[in-house]
Amino acid sequence: MLALIRKSLTGKGGALRLAAVVAAPAAVAAAFVATAGWLSPDRLTPATFMRDFHAVDGAHPGFRRNHAKGVCVSGWFDGSGAATPLSRAALFGKERSQVVGRFALAGGAPNQPDAPGKVRSMALQLIPTNGAEWRMGINDIPVFLVRNAADFSDFTLATAPVPGTGKPDPARMSAFLDKHPETKNALGLLKARALTSGFANDTYNSLDAFLFVNAEGVATPVRWAMVPEQTVEPPAAGEGGQDYLFDDLLKALAQGQLRWRLMVTVGEPGDPTADPTAAWPEQRRKIDAGTLTLTKAESEDGGPCTGITFDPLILPEGVAPSDDPIPAARSAVYSRSFTLRSGETKPPSEITPAAVRSGGQ
Amino acid sequence: MRSVESFPISARVLHWLMAAMILAMLFIGVFMAAAVGPAYHTLVDLHRPLGIAILLLALVRLANRFLFRAPTLPDTLPPALKLAARASHVALYALMIAQPLVGWGMLSAGAYPVTMWGGASLPPILPHDTALFATLRHLHSWLAFSLFAVVLAHLGAALLHGLVLRDDVFPSMTARRGGKK
Ligand code: HEM
Ligand code: HEM
Ligand code: HEM
Numbered sequence: 001m002l003a004l005i006r007k008s009l010t011g012k013g014g015a016l017r018l019a020a021v022v023a024a025p026a027a028v029a030a031a032f033v034a035t036a037g038w039l040s041p042d043r044l045t046p047a048t049f050m051r052d053f054h055a056v057d058g059a060h061p062g063f064r065r066n067h068a069k070g071v072c073v074s075g076w077f078d079g080s081g082a083a084t085p086l087s088r089a090a091l092f093g094k095e096r097s098q099v100v101g102r103f104a105l106a107g108g109a110p111n112q113p114d115a116p117g118k119v120r121s122m123a124l125q126l127i128p129t130n131g132a133e134w135r136m137g138i139n140d141i142p143v144f145l146v147r148n149a150a151d152f153s154d155f156t157l158a159t160a161p162v163p164g165t166g167k168p169d170p171a172r173m174s175a176f177l178d179k180h181p182e183t184k185n186a187l188g189l190l191k192a193r194a195l196t197s198g199f200a201n202d203t204y205n206s207l208d209a210f211l212f213v214n215a216e217g218v219a220t221p222v223r224w225a226m227v228p229e230q231t232v233e234p235p236a237a238g239e240g241g242q243d244y245l246f247d248d249l250l251k252a253l254a255q256g257q258l259r260w261r262l263m264v265t266v267g268e269p270g271d272p273t274a275d276p277t278a279a280w281p282e283q284r285r286k287i288d289a290g291t292l293t294l295t296k297a298e299s300e301d302g303g304p305c306t307g308i309t310f311d312p313l314i315l316p317e318g319v320a321p322s323d324d325p326i327p328a329a330r331s332a333v334y335s336r337s338f339t340l341r342s343g344e345t346k347p348p349s350e351i352t353p354a355a356v357r358s359g360g361q
Numbered sequence: 362m363r364s365v366e367s368f369p370i371s372a373r374v375l376h377w378l379m380a381a382m383i384l385a386m387l388f389i390g391v392f393m394a395a396a397v398g399p400a401y402h403t404l405v406d407l408h409r410p411l412g413i414a415i416l417l418l419a420l421v422r423l424a425n426r427f428l429f430r431a432p433t434l435p436d437t438l439p440p441a442l443k444l445a446a447r448a449s450h451v452a453l454y455a456l457m458i459a460q461p462l463v464g465w466g467m468l469s470a471g472a473y474p475v476t477m478w479g480g481a482s483l484p485p486i487l488p489h490d491t492a493l494f495a496t497l498r499h500l501h502s503w504l505a506f507s508l509f510a511v512v513l514a515h516l517g518a519a520l521l522h523g524l525v526l527r528d529d530v531f532p533s534m535t536a537r538r539g540g541k542k
Binding site for chain 2: 001004005008009014017018020021022024025028029031032035036037043044045046047048049132133149306307308309311313314316317321323325327328329331332333338339340342343
């Protein structure tokens with residue numbers, strides 16, 4: 001065989017042909033390495049965001065890389081039928097879907113103390129009896145802080161403590177804000193938002209725009225909010241304590257059900273869908289698409305919300321992504337966070353099974 | 362001029378169709394796994410059904426493989442290389458079946474819907490288990506890299522036969538059965 005190769009090499013163009021045998025696989029391998037991004041360390045990848053969160057909050061194996069402090073909840077969602085003209089998703093019909101959810105505080109520190117002004121979140125997995133599920137993660141702020149994944153990464157790093165002071169570098173943040181007036185504006189709106197006393201009477205917003213697609217295939221841009229039926233009250237004076245927001249939620253659920261209305265805002269031509277920092281006009285039509293009822297809390301340790309990720313692009317037929325670039329970035333990054341934490345040993349969560357059993361006492 | 366014993370048309374069509382699909386899937390996979398742009402979602406949506414299509418075609422191909430007698434390798438090849446060629450083909454078959462099964466299984470273990478086209482989705486093939494999800498997600502990467510390595514070696518070997526040795530091996534996958542050399 002080696003003799004055969006040698007013989008062929010002495011023929012016309014033999015060396016060239018042997019070179020092609022080596023060059024072709026080498027070229028394919030090089031293309032593969034380039035496609036995978038191994039030659040471009042500056043490419044924005046899910047790993048970039050893992051490093052960003054690590055720079056801000058340190059390593060917390062086993063926990064979500066963001067919205068790390070949380071508690072599982074469950075209940076159901078009753079579709080009202082009012083959204084069916086806009087979306088063919090089964091769960092908008094007059095039927096009941098099972099719900100697994102999670103309340104959390106934004107940020108990667110799983111033991112951070114509760115405080116009135118911290119960003120609170122609700123995450124939901126709606127599972128209709130027939131038809132595909134819908135997952136969402138929604139926040140109690142009026143608009144998102146950045147327009148795209150690259151800006152999110154830069155903004156996050158600008159909030160990272162610098163060695164020595166242990167505080168973020170103000171110069172870095174002001175440089176970012178000078179370049180990003182939309183973030184400056186969003187931070188203003190965030191600061192000005194009316195705070196409520198707890199998770200139970202808070203409103204959570206999709207921030208991102210999606211498309212509802214109806215049976216005729218007509219797509220309508222939408223955003224939505226979960227609006228509480230519980231009485232909205234401002235934070236009580238002097239309220240505080242390490243876990244007071246979560247304890248109040250556990251108490252409320254120990255006493256009875258909590259309900260929210262799924263209020264869908266219908267976008268009109270010209271409303272920005274690709275920019276979650278831009279609010280839509282207040283007078284847009286709103287549809288009451290159904291009622292969320294939560295009945296039960298469980299610790300993350302053993303609870304049903306730990307083993308899933310609330311990937312905002314797990315959508316049923318009838319709900320589709322818009323040109324908003326943030327959800328795709330979230331989908332990719334949540335997948336990485338979920339993979340990493342699923343392979344790690346997790347220390348106990350701040351909100352323990354015992355705390356849940358005692359009803360937040 | 363003598364005739365080349367070649368693979369039947371069914372095997373050749375499946376081979377080249379699947380070669381294109383598998384190479385595409387390897388590139389789509391590593392690109393999307395390092396992407397956070399809108400392409401991420403578009404590509405994952407393509408990756409799942411294309412991967413399942415490869416699984417189905419691989420099963421058809423494997424069944425088909427038992428229905429014909431594959432051309433024998435030329436006697437100019439030393440026995441050790443014949444064995445290596447056989448082993449690499451077995452490895453290719455094993456990987457093109459295992460890789461999509463691991464993809465499907467890992468999404469099942471992670472409680473992700475295994476969405477295909479038109480809103481249809483496949484049932485889970487493994488129980489919801491996050492540790493298993495993490496293991497299979499890593500396995501999916503390592504099997505992909507192994508598959509890619511074997512494909513590269515296979516490509517190099519095929520070209521060695523076709524361009525340097527110029528024996529009957531390359532035409533057996535390109536030429537008509539009994540076609541002229
Ligand atoms: C590019 C921007 C964003 C990045 C990189 C990001 C990153 C993350 C990560 C890594 C997690 C943990 C996921 C897991 O391990 O399961 C998470 C959770 C969460 N994110 Fe984001 N996020 C972004 C934007 C947003 C936006 C715009 C919203 C709200 C509309 C949001 C709401 C949430 C919520 C509610 C959770 C908690 C889900 C839960 O309780 O499990 N995020 N985020
Ligand atoms: C993803 C890519 C590929 C896969 C998975 C693959 C797989 C296989 C397998 C399993 C066989 C054994 C025949 C059978 O039993 O079906 C085979 C044979 C063959 N392949 Fe490929 N192949 C790929 C790409 C290529 C490429 C790019 C070439 C040429 C440039 C090539 C050339 C050949 C040749 C010439 C044979 C015949 C070998 C013999 O006579 O035993 N293949 N391939
Ligand atoms: C022959 C078939 C397949 C090949 C060659 C393939 C290849 C790949 C590759 C190369 C990656 C990137 C790995 C990395 O860089 O870490 C990947 C990721 C992935 N694959 Fe596959 N795959 C196949 C089948 C499937 C199937 C059938 C499914 C699901 C039904 C699937 C789901 C996924 C998912 C969800 C990811 C990860 C995306 C992420 O990181 O967020 N794959 N695949």
